[in-house]
Structures are given as C-alpha cells and as structure tokens.
Amino acid sequence: MAQTELQASDAQPLADWWQSRRLTEQGCWHIAIGPFSLYLERTAGEWLVSHQRHSDDEPLHRVLQEPIEACPESLTVQRYVFQKAPLDFRLQPCLMDRPVVVKTRQPVLIPPGESIDFYISTPLCLRLLLGNDTLLQEWPILRLSDTWFGPSTRVGELCYAAKTHARHSLDEVPLRPHRAVTPLTISNQSKAILSIDKVSLPVPLLSVFARSDHTLWTEAVTLVHQADQLLAKLKIERKLPVGITAAQRVTEPRQQAEKNALVRAFAGIFSD
Structure with a gap:
C-alpha cells in the first residue's frame, strides 16, 4: 500500500483510513473512526498510544484525522519502546x-x-500495525x-x-x-x-x-x-x-x- 506523510494540511476527513501512513517525529495525531478515537505520538525511540470510545451521540459516519498539540492526559497511555522507532503505521x-x-x-x-x-x-x-506490519494492539x-x-x-x-x-x-x-x-x-x-x-x-x-x-x-x-x-x-x-x-x-x-x-x-x- 502507498505511504502518505501526514502533514497539518491533511487534517480533513479521510475515507480510506486503512492505508499505510507516516507520522513525523514528535508529532501527535488524533484519528477518529465512527465512535472510536485513537491518539498516536512518535519520538525517536517510542510510540505512545491511547484511545477512547465516544457515546452514541457522536457522529457515527465520521472518519477524521487531525494534528493535535498533545494527547489527552486523562487517557491511559500504552508506551512501546524501540531502539529506533518505526516511521510508518497502518490501521487494519x-x-x-x-x-x-x-x-x-x-x-x-x-x-x-x-x-x-x-x-x-x-x-x-481495529489493529494498529507499525513498520513492516508489527502488530501493537487490537x-x-x-x-x-x-x-x-x-x-x-x-x-x-x-x-x-x-x-x-x-x-x-x-x-x-x-x-x-x-x-x-x-x-x-x-x-x-x-x-x-x-x-x-x-x-x-x-x-x-x-x-x-x-x-x-x-x-x-x-x-x-x-x-x-x-x-x-x-x-x-x-x-x-x-x-x-x-x-x-x-x-x-x-x-x-x-x-x-x-x-x-x-x-x-x-x-x-x-x-x-
């Protein structure tokens, strides 16, 4: 699958959200698929992952990705440590x-x-895959x-x-x-x-x-x-x-x- 670098100008509804993409270092991203929100942050040696499910009042037809300044502190964060963190991720x-x-x-x-x-x-x-399809979480x-x-x-x-x-x-x-x-x-x-x-x-x-x-x-x-x-x-x-x-x-x-x-x-x- 083709890789796309995420930039601020890409903060628009994304239909084919299962495509492989690249997250810039120190970048924080919010991806929403229906009532589910995923937050990703990448550093030189880590990926930080958190998520939340919204109520039925949230839009169920939405597919959204947007840059954010920081991931919500109220959510539980899963910390994945690498010698050199992969650049690319894919949602399957x-x-x-x-x-x-x-x-x-x-x-x-x-x-x-x-x-x-x-x-x-x-x-x-929803599966989160990094690099050469290393499964982090589902x-x-x-x-x-x-x-x-x-x-x-x-x-x-x-x-x-x-x-x-x-x-x-x-x-x-x-x-x-x-x-x-x-x-x-x-x-x-x-x-x-x-x-x-x-x-x-x-x-x-x-x-x-x-x-x-x-x-x-x-x-x-x-x-x-x-x-x-x-x-x-x-x-x-x-x-x-x-x-x-x-x-x-x-x-x-x-x-x-x-x-x-x-x-x-x-x-x-x-x-x-």
Missing part, C-alpha cells in the same frame, strides 16, 4: 473474534424451497455484549450480541466506516416453514474488502437449512457478490472455514 480493519448474533426487524417466515437475501452490518475491530471499535447462542446452557457457543438488524434491502443499510456489510442468503431446503428471529453470523471466517467508494464488505454467505437439522450448512463465496466491484481484500479471515461446514446459525426455528 478486521472482524470480531466470535460469531455476531443479530435480530431480524421482525420474525421472518421462509416457505419450503425459498431463499431470502439479507444485508447485515457488523462492527469492526481494539473492538464498539464494545458488544456477550450472549450465549444455542438451545440450552450446555449446547451452543459464546457469541457477541450486536445492536443491528438483518435488513432485506441494501438501500436500508446505513454504510458506516466502523462496520462491514455481509450479504447473507438464507435457503430453506426443508419441507416446513422456517421461522427466524435471530441469526448468528460466523464473522471470524470472513475477510474484509474495501471498495473504491471506501465502504467495507465481506464475502457473500449462504446458510442452508435442511430438514430435521438444528445446524445449517455454511457456504462462503471467496469473492464479492454480483454488483459489488472494484474491491481490494484488506484483511484475511481469522479462521479458515472447513469444507461442508455446519454452523449453529438460527434462533426461533419452528416447523409445521
């Missing part, structure tokens, strides 16, 4: 380290043999609640609960810099109606792609429900869906999906 968007459970806007009923498309946006994590941009997803306390898995909805139309999805959008198809291949009120999206198995319009996406995912099975068949397309073009993969999946994988994907299933 990645997906959460557990599946994310989202609610449909209302219970969805899918007749036998039918498929339905959703668009789901999930919050990102933060979730939003703090999500833990939730147990499964039919009982003994059967299931620990996930995150996201305050978002599975939306049926792409036009309804707000495109925000701290979230990635996943096109999701749910296919009912059973002989009974499939009712869903929650979906668990296996985001650790997905990549992050950046489009030329600066929005972030993942591969398309298909979940197939078959008769008398509580687990769904998972299919991940190793490319973006039709109509989503001019994209570059910026982050690989945390985990590789097994072939013909089965996942616990739906809550609220019933048949009649």
Whole structure:
C-alpha cells in the first residue's frame, strides 16, 4: 500500500483510513473512526498510544484525522519502546473474534424451497500495525455484549450480541466506516416453514474488502437449512457478490472455514 506523510494540511476527513501512513517525529495525531478515537505520538525511540470510545451521540459516519498539540492526559497511555522507532503505521480493519448474533426487524417466515437475501452490518475491530506490519494492539471499535447462542446452557457457543438488524434491502443499510456489510442468503431446503428471529453470523471466517467508494464488505454467505437439522450448512463465496466491484481484500479471515461446514446459525426455528 502507498505511504502518505501526514502533514497539518491533511487534517480533513479521510475515507480510506486503512492505508499505510507516516507520522513525523514528535508529532501527535488524533484519528477518529465512527465512535472510536485513537491518539498516536512518535519520538525517536517510542510510540505512545491511547484511545477512547465516544457515546452514541457522536457522529457515527465520521472518519477524521487531525494534528493535535498533545494527547489527552486523562487517557491511559500504552508506551512501546524501540531502539529506533518505526516511521510508518497502518490501521487494519478486521472482524470480531466470535460469531455476531443479530435480530431480524421482525420474525421472518421462509416457505419450503425459498431463499431470502439479507444485508447485515457488523462492527469492526481495529489493529494498529507499525513498520513492516508489527502488530501493537487490537481494539473492538464498539464494545458488544456477550450472549450465549444455542438451545440450552450446555449446547451452543459464546457469541457477541450486536445492536443491528438483518435488513432485506441494501438501500436500508446505513454504510458506516466502523462496520462491514455481509450479504447473507438464507435457503430453506426443508419441507416446513422456517421461522427466524435471530441469526448468528460466523464473522471470524470472513475477510474484509474495501471498495473504491471506501465502504467495507465481506464475502457473500449462504446458510442452508435442511430438514430435521438444528445446524445449517455454511457456504462462503471467496469473492464479492454480483454488483459489488472494484474491491481490494484488506484483511484475511481469522479462521479458515472447513469444507461442508455446519454452523449453529438460527434462533426461533419452528416447523409445521
């Protein structure tokens, strides 16, 4: 990725915030991505890093970088010491380290043999990389609640609960810099109606792609429900869906999906 030296004149909204950049010595910078603020300071032998999350009242569509005189003293500072501090840094968007459970806007009923498309946006994590991609730290941009997803306390898995909805139309999805959008198809291949009120999206198995319009996406995912099975068949397309073009993969999946994988994907299933 191309490197750009940060100068005072660059204190404008930055869309492609995942590009590699250079911080001048003794410089202090504030970078805001949605509700998350990161503060960086570099000296000859150190990088000083602090961060904070803002309330929901803060602008969620913002991407901002600006020079500041000093980092806020009220924040906890992480001090990284080097014989010679790297000059360059890169912020890398990645997906959460557990599946994310989202609610449909209302219970969805899918007749036998039918498929339905959703668009789901999930919050990102942010990695700070220095020099030749040395990882310093990773933060979730939003703090999500833990939730147990499964039919009982003994059967299931620990996930995150996201305050978002599975939306049926792409036009309804707000495109925000701290979230990635996943096109999701749910296919009912059973002989009974499939009712869903929650979906668990296996985001650790997905990549992050950046489009030329600066929005972030993942591969398309298909979940197939078959008769008398509580687990769904998972299919991940190793490319973006039709109509989503001019994209570059910026982050690989945390985990590789097994072939013909089965996942616990739906809550609220019933048949009649």
